[in-house]
Amino acid sequence: MDVVIKNGILVNADGKTEMDIGIEAEKIVALGKNLSGRKTIDANGKYLIPGGIDVHTHLETVFGGNQTADDFLSGHLGAIAGGTTSHINFCFPNPGQSLHATLANWQQKVRSKSLIDYGFHLVIREESHLEELPMLLEKGVSSIKCFLAYKDTLQIDEELFFKTVEKAKEHGLLTMVHAENGNIIDYLIKKALANQLISPIFHARTRPPELESQSIHFAASVASMLNAPLYIVHVSSIKGLEEIRRAKERGTDLWAETCPQYLFFTEADLERKGHTPGLEHFEGAKWICSPPLRKQEDQMALWEGLRLGLIDVVSTDHCSFHFSSQKTRGLSDFSKIPNGVPGIEERMALLFHYGCNQRNLPMERFVSLTAEIPAFLFGLEGQKGRLAEGYDADIVLWNPNKRQILSVDSHHIQLDYNLYEGFTIEGGAEMVMLRGKIIYANGQFSVEQGNGKYLFRSSYKHSLNHDAKS
Structure with missing residues (x-):
């Protein structure tokens, strides 16, 4: 595998567990214990959540x-x-x-x-x-x-x-x-x-x-x-x-x-x-x-x-x-x-x-x-929104102890004010992966313009049970 993320707490909508994530060719290819890959990321003390x-x-x-x-x-x-x-x-x-x-x-x-x-x-x-x-x-x-x-x-x-x-x-x-x-x-x-x-x-x-x-x-x-x-x-x-x-x-x-x-x-x-x-x-x-x-x-x-x-x-x-x-x-x-x-x-x-x-x-x-x-x-099930085999490796290492003060002086959008100016927050993204590639880590971006892909979305599944997803 290209990358293995170890020691984190994996969270999906139906539960959380300590589990390694194996990534290859932009996808999650394995979930389990004691996985190995060419590169290892230690997520000790962090939650592993699907990209928002x-x-x-x-x-x-x-x-x-x-x-x-x-x-x-x-x-x-x-x-x-x-x-x-x-x-x-x-x-x-x-x-x-x-x-x-x-x-x-x-x-x-x-x-x-x-x-x-x-x-x-x-x-x-x-x-x-x-x-x-x-x-x-x-x-x-x-x-x-x-x-x-x-x-x-x-x-x-x-x-x-x-x-x-x-x-x-x-x-x-x-x-x-x-x-x-x-x-x-x-x-x-x-x-x-x-x-x-x-x-x-x-x-x-x-x-x-x-x-x-x-x-x-x-x-x-x-x-x-x-x-x-x-x-x-x-x-x-x-x-x-x-x-x-x-x-x-x-x-x-x-x-x-x-x-x-x-x-x-x-x-x-x-x-x-x-x-x-x-x-x-x-x-x-x-x-x-x-x-x-x-x-x-x-x-x-x-x-x-x-x-x-x-x-x-x-x-x-x-x-x-x-x-x-x-x-x-x-x-x-x-x-x-x-x-x-x-x-x-x-x-x-x-x-x-x-x-x-x-x-x-x-x-x-x-x-x-x-x-x-x-x-x-919105037609992305099986591709986005969950950490599971076959899904895109859109993974966030969420640090529950990351402290940040929201401010116009530190946000990354190009607006002349921050609606939440002065709010003190505990918890935030420490590392962000898009399709297996690290695009943000420890406050630094590693991005390339044009790297985003168009989301080709499938039909709304009207017949599925509402309560199962709520």
């Missing part, structure tokens, strides 16, 4: 005329440092653009910059896109996304959503949905601005949790009616989680995701006072995302949802915009603040420290939320 899979990212993306601060290169650097070795980015068609042309364009964007493996979800914007759904699996795309928010830009109507879920099921695709009632949000925003309510806090007050839960209820009802799979992105509230619970109890093939920002911040952060001259009362713009941050009781409910299995995945919705040159476009109108926060680098360390260390979240559940269920849902 972040299935919700927006790298090198334009929203409302604003290009995200992170392109694929900087985003991948952050991902690696955080223990993530694969991600799935969203592809947005331009108005009138076909899905085929959209996918080709995004593949061209990433190809020369990639450092980790990558895939794409395609966004449905118009009815003509439905004609292209049958060809997506041939292109390695097994998931699509619909927006029920952002009126007059990304939002589709209820009829098109129904047709999309119906046809996606027919062709083995998983439909993802941003569930907020965009029509009422649009009205509330206009009403607030008419009353000169312009500061960041009104982003949250014009997107109340009832509009998330109502939209989740609608989307889940469609999925139930059609017996189709559905994935709810970035669940943020108790009310939304209640709808998730009801749908799952009814037997709907529904899956839910939350993101770190909803586990650590509240709408009170939108009223933070900062120290940037002239922007002291605008600091909260750094925390603008959609759905917005909620209240402390929502945080507590989401943590409980992770423990109970109501929430299946922790991804990031990484969508970074500079504070000083991009977020400030909304100084006199909160609705013009670019929506989005970072997280691709911090996701796994935050969940480990505050989940495993402080809330007794089992390591197996940590792996399930960050790697195994993402792989299962």
Whole structure:
């Protein structure tokens, strides 16, 4: 064997054990005791976990005329440092653009910059896109996304959503949905601005949790009616989680995701006072995302949802915009603040420290939320998300004692602030392997642009038992 990793504690979603890992030709070829190879890595005192899979990212993306601060290169650097070795980015068609042309364009964007493996979800914007759904699996795309928010830009109507879920099921695709009632949000925003309510806090007050839960209820009802799979992105509230619970109890093939920002911040952060001259009362713009941050009781409910299995995945919705040159476009109108926060680098360390260390979240559940269920849902089972023979050797040596202070001064993305500035974390990636090659060790990268591979993903396995993976 090329490489053997010895003395570590191997963790998968179904258990952990002391076991050696043998690697050859980019794959895990043996698990056992007393393995030998041409190179040996000692993982004594470390966990061996599958490389993280972040299935919700927006790298090198334009929203409302604003290009995200992170392109694929900087985003991948952050991902690696955080223990993530694969991600799935969203592809947005331009108005009138076909899905085929959209996918080709995004593949061209990433190809020369990639450092980790990558895939794409395609966004449905118009009815003509439905004609292209049958060809997506041939292109390695097994998931699509619909927006029920952002009126007059990304939002589709209820009829098109129904047709999309119906046809996606027919062709083995998983439909993802941003569930907020965009029509009422649009009205509330206009009403607030008419009353000169312009500061960041009104982003949250014009997107109340009832509009998330109502939209989740609608989307889940469609999925139930059609017996189709559905994935709810970035669940943020108790009310939304209640709808998730009801749908799952009814037997709907529904899956839910939350993101770190909803586990650590509240709408009170939108009223933070900062120290940037002239922007002291605008600091909260750094925390603008959609759905917005909620209240402390929502945080507590989401943590409980992770423990109970109501929430299946922790991804990031990484969508970074500079504070000083991009977020400030909304100084006199909160609705013009670019929506989005970072997280691709911090996701796994935050969940480990505050989940495993402080809330007794089992390591197996940590792996399930960050790697195994993402792989299962998005067509990567048998390839990614687990340490097993035949799988890609995407392996992270996770040091539970690694101490780090999160800061803009030390992160690897190219953003002018860190949402988690000053957080002190115990636990992090000490070494990261992508397909058997060490790409990060002891704070140093060993990467080559273009090394990432396109993730050709298989059909959603609708018939598999939901409880077996939760």
